[in-house]
Amino acid sequence: MQAILALVSGLIVGVLFSALKLPLPAPPTLVGILGIVGIYLGFQLYTMLSQFF
Template sequence: MKLILLSLITGALVGFVFALLKLPIPAPPALPGIMGIVGIYIGYQVYIWMAGTFLK
């Protein structure tokens, strides 16, 4: 939980600094960006599952 909170605070600070400097946000559009992150996580979990199942 501590890591999640730290990540959220860091992201908020970076977003604030970018807005303050009037720079474009350093992230992809909201939904496609979130789906990309979810896809990466799912792919990682599938690999962990397959490695544990088939590579024993």
């Protein structure tokens, strides 16, 4: 359910920013998107490792 809400809110923000002719508040390239994925995976890795220490 959270994924659907995130997608819908992202679509709404995308439409609003486009209608207002503003730059998107997200990285426009694959490198930027991979950076965001890396941040998320790092957070998950830290959460898993912190259970052992």
